[in-house]
Amino acid sequence: MTGIEIYKYLPKTNCKKCGFPTCLAFAMKVAQKQAEISLCPELSPESRQFLEEASRPPIKLVSIGRDKKIETGNETVLFRHEKTFYHQPGLVIRIKDTESPGDAARRIREVSSYSVQRVGLDLTLDGFALDNESGNPASFLRLVETAVNNTDMPLVLMSPDTATMKLALDKTAQNRPLIYSATRDNWQDMAQLALDYHCPLAVSERESPGNLAELTERVIQMGVEDIITDPGADSFGNSVDLLTQLRRLAINKRCRPLGYPSITFPGDHASGPEDEALLAAQQIAKYAGIIVLDHFYPGIVYPLLTLRLNIYTDPQKPVKVAAGIYPINDPGNSDPLLVTTDFSLTYFSVAGEIQSCGFPSWLLICDTGGLSVLTAWAAGKFNAREIAKTAKQFGVNDYVNHNALVIPGYVAVIKGALEEEMAGWKILVGPREAMDIGNYLKRTWRENVL
Numbered sequence: 001m002t003g004i005e006i007y008k009y010l011p012k013t014n015c016k017k018c019g020f021p022t023c024l025a026f027a028m029k030v031a032q033k034q035a036e037i038s039l040c041p042e043l044s045p046e047s048r049q050f051l052e053e054a055s056r057p058p059i060k061l062v063s064i065g066r067d068k069k070i071e072t073g074n075e076t077v078l079f080r081h082e083k084t085f086y087h088q089p090g091l092v093i094r095i096k097d098t099e100s101p102g103d104a105a106r107r108i109r110e111v112s113s114y115s116v117q118r119v120g121l122d123l124t125l126d127g128f129a130l131d132n133e134s135g136n137p138a139s140f141l142r143l144v145e146t147a148v149n150n151t152d153m154p155l156v157l158m159s160p161d162t163a164t165m166k167l168a169l170d171k172t173a174q175n176r177p178l179i180y181s182a183t184r185d186n187w188q189d190m191a192q193l194a195l196d197y198h199c200p201l202a203v204s205e206r207e208s209p210g211n212l213a214e215l216t217e218r219v220i221q222m223g224v225e226d227i228i229t230d231p232g233a234d235s236f237g238n239s240v241d242l243l244t245q246l247r248r249l250a251i252n253k254r255c256r257p258l259g260y261p262s263i264t265f266p267g268d269h270a271s272g273p274e275d276e277a278l279l280a281a282q283q284i285a286k287y288a289g290i291i292v293l294d295h296f297y298p299g300i301v302y303p304l305l306t307l308r309l310n311i312y313t314d315p316q317k318p319v320k321v322a323a324g325i326y327p328i329n330d331p332g333n334s335d336p337l338l339v340t341t342d343f344s345l346t347y348f349s350v351a352g353e354i355q356s357c358g359f360p361s362w363l364l365i366c367d368t369g370g371l372s373v374l375t376a377w378a379a380g381k382f383n384a385r386e387i388a389k390t391a392k393q394f395g396v397n398d399y400v401n402h403n404a405l406v407i408p409g410y411v412a413v414i415k416g417a418l419e420e421e422m423a424g425w426k427i428l429v430g431p432r433e434a435m436d437i438g439n440y441l442k443r444t445w446r447e448n449v450l
């Protein structure tokens with residue numbers, strides 16, 4: 001709704017109780033999703049109900065797990081460049097109850113402890129889908145117990161049998177697992193379990209989006225609120241087609257029964273781990289909410305986590321590190337001093353290269369608002385004046401005794417101006433690419449300064 005449309009439902013008394021000077025100002029903020037409708041205490045119950053329903057995100061936020069959570073949904077746009085994507089899809093590993101308990105426990109521990117660092121963030125997987133493939137309740141319960149004893153990550157419980165599901169929920173409901181799934185054969189019983197145990201429910205109907213909407217509507221009418229849809233996205237063409245249809249229907253047509261995140265199983269028809277990973281990558285981009293992987297290989301999982309990070313990083317908020325002076329490899333006061341910008345990718349590329357070459361150095365970081373070197377220079381945020389100001393602000397003279405500063409090769413043009421700004425300092429032009437820093441420090445630094 002636009003601000004003007006929202007304004008029509010407000011009391012128009014300008015009483016300021018919402019914290020805004022006028023009802024119109026409040027309406028504009030609500031339209032921009034910067035204020036909640038609940039802040040106005042003067043609304044009539046009818047207006048409140050109407051506005052709350054109208055301002056609900058077209059795709060509901062659904063949370064799985066208790067302490068560690070997968071939060072998925074709450075998306076408002078079809079394309080990331082329109083605004084941003086808010087909740088990255090959960091990547092979970094499927095464990096089947098046909099595996100031996102020892103193998104299952106080992107895999108669960110291995111996945112739970114998997115973590116890689118990128119741009120200062122710890123990237124991890126998000127949980128497990130426990131599959132009652134054997135159809136045997138005892139095997140499934142053994143697997144559930146193994147999972148509970150070896151991980152605190154969120155769980156998806158997969159069994160078509162409601163009696164088996166109930167037994168599994170008795171052991172896990174306090175951690176709010178996802179119940180997979182309500183089908184046209186068992187939806188009433190599964191929905192009742194979701195209500196009794198306060199757990200989210202997956203609704204599986206793979207014939208068509210229309211049938212899926214019908215089944216979801218029935219589950220909603222029983223009172224289930226947290227729903228994940230399973231439309232059967234199982235091949236490259238079918239997946240992009242189905243998931244895009246659901247996203248369009250939810251966002252453009254406000255189709256409430258389809259306004260939920262979706263679960264996918266890219267390994268179901270894959271010819272191998274690589275094929276599965278390719279489909280998972282497509283589903284990260286368009287538009288899965290939870291992706292269940294059958295294979296866990298760090299070499300495959302790492303690119304998926306990186307892709308997900310890139311797509312779900314808000315393009316309007318660059319990831320950056322704090323300005324300051326950073327010691328790398330335990331430097332002393334005769335060791336090199338380099339300068340670069342606070343864009344995370346820039347910082348971690350430069351710091352990583354210095355670290356791996358083993359040369360002790362100081363790295364001065366300028367506040368450029370999270371811009372890379374050339375962009376910051378073009379924007380006037382990484383010029384001679386700003387670098388000199390940062391050097392003074394962080395007292396570089398307290399750290400080095402040689403009065404030499406290495407600037408990135410891409411801004412060689414500011415060398416003269418920086419020598420004027422930092423009188424008595426020798427400005428050295430370093431390499432353009434971070435990967436050449438090691439060689440530069442080992443060869444050129446000594447020649448120029450020592």
Ligand code: SF4
Pocket residue numbers: 010011012013014015016017018019020021022023026039040041042043
């Ligand atoms: S609290 Fe409600 S009535 Fe008062 S100014 Fe805000 S929007 Fe208007």
